[in-house]
Amino acid sequence: MIGTNxxxxxxxxxxxxxxxxxxxxxxxxxHPEFAQRRAKxxxxxxxxxxxxxxxVVFKGDNQLLNEEAARIRSRLxxxxxxxMRKQGFTVKEAGLDEQHFAEKPDLRFQTTQLxxxxxxxxxxxxxVVQMSKSEAxxxxxxxxxxxxxxxxxxDVDALVVAKMNGFKKSGGEIAKDVAITxxxxxxxxxxxxxxxPTKGASLQVAxxxxxxxxxxxxxxxxxxxxxxDSGLGAMVEQVFKGFPK
Amino acid sequence: MGTIARAFVAVATLASCATTKxxxxxxxxxxxxxxxxxSALIRQAEEYEQKxxxxxxxxxxxxxxxxxxxxxRKLVPQAAAxxxxxxxxxxREPTINAFSLPQGGIYLHAGLLARLENEAQLxxxxxxxxTHTVKRHQLTFVRSLQNKTVAAKVAQMVLVxxxxxFGGGVGGNLVSSVLGLTYVAAVTGYGRExxxxxxxxxxxxxxxxGYRVQEAPRLFAVLNEVEDPGALQTFFYSDHPANxxxxxxxxxxxDSGTISIPAQGVTNGEAYQNATRGVAQENIxxxxxxxxxxxxxxxxxxxxxxxxxxxxxHYYAGEAHRQIAADPEGAARExxxxxxxxxxxxxxxxxxxxxxxxxxxxxxAYLRALELDPTLALAHRGIGLVAYQQGDKQTTRDELQxxxxxxxxxxxxxxxxxxxxxxxx
Numbered sequence: 001m002i003g004t005n006x007x008x009x010x011x012x013x014x015x016x017x018x019x020x021x022x023x024x025x026x027x028x029x030x031h032p033e034f035a036q037r038r039a040k041x042x043x044x045x046x047x048x049x050x051x052x053x054x055x056v057v058f059k060g061d062n063q064l065l066n067e068e069a070a071r072i073r074s075r076l077x078x079x080x081x082x083x084m085r086k087q088g089f090t091v092k093e094a095g096l097d098e099q100h101f102a103e104k105p106d107l108r109f110q111t112t113q114l115x116x117x118x119x120x121x122x123x124x125x126x127x128v129v130q131m132s133k134s135e136a137x138x139x140x141x142x143x144x145x146x147x148x149x150x151x152x153x154x155d156v157d158a159l160v161v162a163k164m165n166g167f168k169k170s171g172g173e174i175a176k177d178v179a180i181t182x183x184x185x186x187x188x189x190x191x192x193x194x195x196x197p198t199k200g201a202s203l204q205v206a207x208x209x210x211x212x213x214x215x216x217x218x219x220x221x222x223x224x225x226x227x228x229d230s231g232l233g234a235m236v237e238q239v240f241k242g243f244p245k
Numbered sequence: 246m247g248t249i250a251r252a253f254v255a256v257a258t259l260a261s262c263a264t265t266k267x268x269x270x271x272x273x274x275x276x277x278x279x280x281x282x283x284s285a286l287i288r289q290a291e292e293y294e295q296k297x298x299x300x301x302x303x304x305x306x307x308x309x310x311x312x313x314x315x316x317x318r319k320l321v322p323q324a325a326a327x328x329x330x331x332x333x334x335x336x337r338e339p340t341i342n343a344f345s346l347p348q349g350g351i352y353l354h355a356g357l358l359a360r361l362e363n364e365a366q367l368x369x370x371x372x373x374x375x376t377h378t379v380k381r382h383q384l385t386f387v388r389s390l391q392n393k394t395v396a397a398k399v400a401q402m403v404l405v406x407x408x409x410x411f412g413g414g415v416g417g418n419l420v421s422s423v424l425g426l427t428y429v430a431a432v433t434g435y436g437r438e439x440x441x442x443x444x445x446x447x448x449x450x451x452x453x454x455g456y457r458v459q460e461a462p463r464l465f466a467v468l469n470e471v472e473d474p475g476a477l478q479t480f481f482y483s484d485h486p487a488n489x490x491x492x493x494x495x496x497x498x499x500d501s502g503t504i505s506i507p508a509q510g511v512t513n514g515e516a517y518q519n520a521t522r523g524v525a526q527e528n529i530x531x532x533x534x535x536x537x538x539x540x541x542x543x544x545x546x547x548x549x550x551x552x553x554x555x556x557x558x559h560y561y562a563g564e565a566h567r568q569i570a571a572d573p574e575g576a577a578r579e580x581x582x583x584x585x586x587x588x589x590x591x592x593x594x595x596x597x598x599x600x601x602x603x604x605x606x607x608x609x610a611y612l613r614a615l616e617l618d619p620t621l622a623l624a625h626r627g628i629g630l631v632a633y634q635q636g637d638k639q640t641t642r643d644e645l646q647x648x649x650x651x652x653x654x655x656x657x658x659x660x661x662x663x664x665x666x667x668x669x670x
Contacts, residue, residue: 107301
């Protein structure tokens with residue numbers, strides 16, 4: 001039984017890797033009119049990213065790590081802006097900070113709404129992360145025309161939205177994982193050793209048409225390790241590897 | 246396995262020891278002091294409320310706030326008010342829900358306020374939420390959740406390796422998911438008793454404040470009329486018994502004679518409708534933002550049935566029709582969510598075929614809005630965008646220019662100018 005399952009899993013893993021290597025699947029989502037619309041986009045603004053970092057605890061009432069999230073929230077826009085400049089865009093300030101919120105109170109809510117719309121679109125877009133290239137290159141989804149207000153405020157042709165979710169396990173949770181690993185090893189007489197990450201994150205970034213709200217391009221990357229220091233830059237780099245030339 | 250099983254039982258038993266019996270805030274015999282885990286919950290609740298405010302999710306309307314404070318504060322038992330600072334806020338969220346946090350925050354979704362008919366129904370909902378805090382249900386719920394989580398994880402430590410050894414990796418995953426479902430079912434099952442208690446106590450609070458408590462069963466009937474599975478099942482009293490069951494339960498409570506029913510209970514329907522008119526319109530706007538076009542249309546039409554001369558409601562009806570025509574895929578997704586059926590191409594196709602009718606209805610609604618209020622420049626925007634969808638360049642130009650000339654704040658000038666440049670070519 002164990003042997004059969006191992007062979008089956010091995011076959012599936014090899015097939016998936018072969019498909020990826022053959023370039024049949026991708027994590028990138030691209031609007032069918034990307035090229036035409038991209039040609040009309042000169043400047044973009046990076047929205048404040050939606051970042052959540054959670055400490056997974058043994059008791060189950062996981063805790064939000066607000067300070068870690070705030071640090072990432074302040075670093076991520078610069079990393080994304082640098083990556084967008086490399087792609088030939090002019091990056092302008094989004095003007096979505098406390099000073100602007102004080103002047104235009106509704107901007108605060110509109111920013112939240114846009115992040116919320118991206119979170120919903122993101123769930124659909126990456127429900128299956130690896131998608132066939134033919135499907136992924138004709139991917140149509142929209143954040144709605146409320147994008148217009150923010151694009152108008154920032155005076156840009158398009159917006160870049162980003163979302164990141166990270167987790168860190170508590171000592172108790174890590175101990176549980178270690179116990180499972182040890183017990184699996186004991187139960188299988190050392191034939192199976194399962195290791196589980198103690199921290200990790202996923203990042204999604206999208207380029208959104210400022211007049212229609214359509215997502216023109218989106219990609220996702222993840223890490224099963226550091227996501228705060230060099231790991232954050234590496235994830236951004238990974239995401240933009242998929243940006244169409 | 247014997248040793249591991251014995252260890253599992255021992256640890257699971259120990260892990261389940263945190264008490265879920267706590268005295269209510271109104272218990273004068275016990276001196277109230279928040280326990281350590283409760284203090285942490287209160288801190289989290291304060292942070293959560295700060296986050297809601299920072300995200301602009303709290304609806305700010307001083308007149309509505311004054312009205313809500315007046316209705317809600319008198320429902321709070323004095324002994325509880327002395328211990329926790331109760332406060333009331335409206336959340337800019339169109340789903341039908343209300344919730345309470347242990348620091349005394351009671352939060353009412355705009356969608357709920359838009360749906361209720363009168364003050365007596367509001368009093369019952371708020372009484373219910375106040376009871377959760379008075380009875381410290383948040384603390385007992387989290388404790389029971391922790392107990393179950395610890396027990397589940399200890400079980401996972403034993404069952405996953407066993408499944409890997411005897412059933413392979415696939416079996417291991419299956420055991421994990423089965424265990425997860427059992428755990429979720431057990432956790433959600435804990436809510437029922439607390440919810441019934443909150444319904445019973447909420448009725449008493451509303452009755453003590455002189456409200457017509459017969460509105461409580463009616464409240465659940467009203468909520469049951471909403472074809473909104475997302476809101477009703479996922480949000481509103483999500484771990485509560487079904488609304489029909491609750492209607493029967495509250496009716497039985499009223500019939501039992503255990504609640505002292507005011508002889509001349511008040512409903513204050515008109516006062517409620519006047520106070521919530523703004524938030525009801527805001528809710529239609531929120532619905533449109535979320536792509537709930539048909540809900541938005543239904544709410545605008547319900548408002549028009551009461552106030553047919555409201556220009557804004559005609560404008561919102563126009564917006565709903567226009568967006569259904571412009572986004573048939575989105576309208577189809579909404580229907581799928583409403584009626585819980587599978588998405589199919591025939592539905593999208595039928596919505597596309599109806600786009601002409603939707604545009605005509607949108608135009609008629611915008612024109613009516615302008616008849617009622619010629620300064621409502623957003624209606625010109627709507628007519629212009631309908632014409633743009635239809636390829637009528639002249640009307641697009643005239644109406645969008647009228648919009649830009651209007652006295653209302655224009656937040657999409659760049660977008661409108663882009664369309665004007667396009668139709669000028």
